[in-house]
Amino acid sequence: MSVSTSVIDDKVLLKADGMPTYHLARGSGDHLMKSRMVPGEEWLQALRHVLYGNTFAWKYAEWAHLL
Numbered sequence: 001m002s003v004s005t006s007v008i009d010d011k012v013l014l015k016a017d018g019m020p021t022y023h024l025a026r027g028s029g030d031h032l033m034k035s036r037m038v039p040g041e042e043w044l045q046a047l048r049h050v051l052y053g054n055t056f057a058w059k060y061a062e063w064a065h066l067l
Contacts, residue, residue, distance in 0.1 A: 008048050023049065031058040040066045 013024040020028070027049040030037060037060060039046045053060060 003047055005051070008051070011048065013052075024052070027052040027058075030060065031056075035060070036062045036064075038062075038064045038066060 011023045012021050014020055026046075029035070030049065031053055037046065050060065050063065
């Protein structure tokens with residue numbers, strides 16, 4: 001599967017009070033727990049979490065999508 005980054009919108013990662021939003025917390029948690037990622041079609045936005053991880057040079061255990 002290929003997705004153009006031009007169709008992925010920006011998300012807020014930190015709130016004004018310094019607390020992480022869901023997107024940063026989920027990506028960080030997946031990395032730290034070495035999760036196997038297998039989201040369904042309804043969760044294609046999870047691809048942005050991989051992009052965040054790439055920014056930090058994180059490696060994910062395994063990644064797949066159910067379509």
